[in-house]
Amino acid sequence: MTALRAILTRALMTAITLFGVAVIVFVVIRVAPGDPIAMMLPPGASDDDIAHLRALYGLDKSIVQQFFIWLGNVLQGDFGTSISIRQPVSRIVLNRLPATLELSLLAMTIAVLFGGALAFFATRFRETPAETGVDIINGIALSVPDFLWGLALILLLGVAWPVFEISGRISPSLDPQFSTQFYLLESILRLRLDVTLDLLDHMLMPALALALPLAAVIAQLLKVSLKETMNQDYVMLARTKGFSESHVISHDAFRNALLPTLTLTGIQLTFLIGGTVIIERLFSYEGLGNLAIDAVINRDLPLIQGIVLLFAILFVGINLAVDLLYTVLNPRLRHG
């Protein structure tokens, strides 16, 4: 019964959060300077024309009525039409979302691998200068945000020692003619490895920039839990059985050190996705974030609304998933 209650409370809070998000997005966009009607009409339009158009777009109604009409449309998946691209916002946004998701997941994978390796290394050589070294690397990776890592990478691996492409998602000469926008996934499934390599050539640097701060968080947390676990009885037992230190860490300690790290990694995933906005801009990567900045610069209000809402839904969804995952995975809470 208590579990059901907890889930219902969580669902209610999520609903309140989403409603609040909708209100904020609506309010911020409405206070934006500039009359949208004035922008649509040619100069010299009569007052009648203006009134007619205002009525057509529902702008003659009260602000509260306008909000609920807008919210109703949004709930039906109708985000309006983009002013600058002249296509339905939902179509544009869903077209760009896969690029951002692929970049985020690649970054996440890199972060987990890097962070895990660092934590393993620091635990294996704990209380030696190697651990101090890892701590210093962590401290720097953690304090410097993705934007600066991106710039540093462009300089190092893009210009000084040009290994990777510094802009775009895919080489313009390469037209994969894929049926989805999940280029990376589809290229792997179709075994078009030339496309995969080209995509990675473009994606690795932005992904690395996004991954570094998160890798540091993972390394730090995992290291702390690993070191704690290393003093537990069952780890001692495994050691007395004659297993090597590396084997003990990777087989016995890792499994139990994972849960706290996993939860925090989930929460950090939203920070990583938030970081794609500026990183995509920096690398001219054609994802949602880059589109969002264009939309802001072009004052394309319907498009901005759509993108911000999509990000918000994504974030709320991730936070909810993390909560649920934690409840499912934590043996102490499972029977609570």
Add this chain to the structure above:
Amino acid sequence: MSEHARHRRPVSWRLILSGSWLAIVIICAVFAPYIAPHDPLAQDLLLERLPPFWVSGAEPGYYLGTDGLGRDVLSRIIYGARIALTVAFVAATAACLIGSTMGLVAGYFRGWLDQIVSRIVDIWMSFPPVLFSILLVAVIGTGLHSVIIAITAIDWIRFCRVVRAETLVQTRMDYIDSARAAGFSRLNILVREVFPNALPTIVALLSLEMGIAVIVEAILSFVNLSISTDDPTWGGMIAEGRTIIHFAWWVLVFPLIALFLTVLAFSQFGEGLRDRFDPVLR
């Protein structure tokens, strides 16, 4: 750690190094007109894209070279420190005051107040912060004021979350019960007992937030939404440097180093202060 142990502990290298760099940046910002070798706005098309002093083709007096319009890179970095630090101090302090107050109140009084504050924090956490700040600045208009307002409006929740959590922990401790039994009022306990104990965390976070504010200002300048493009900002220089990176790497490299060290220094300084003044560690 005993009192004895603390006396033996010298000021950490972390504090010395980060504090020194911050002192240099502050001096540059305050005395920019006396330090900068050139007018940061003076353009000279005959001197465009001069390399730094150790590269052949450099012009004496332009130590770190010039940008695409012939403006002195070093002077622009020195003047850029003014805007970076103004944003850092004003925005971070404002965010700290608002967020800490909300966090203290929510964590201490709990109940419906806490519910409301927590829901607002949830809603704020649902937006990507960079996109949120870009959107806010676009709505309220560009300029230094807008940048500061946007950063404050977004980042107060960082303080609110941490201070609320800290306050929740503090109020469960025994000394609060003792204070209550001794007849202190709720407000008195909040101000005299809970707040001082949350202070090391707040100070560390404040320093960290100054670094974040510097970055956000740079990002906004980078997407051309901060202050006017002529004024020297590190982000604006980086944006220009990014476009001519293959011809004049120094236009990007030097402001990037300044930004890198400043952000690193702010966060390390905060951590150093927390280690030193944390009452639990002490």
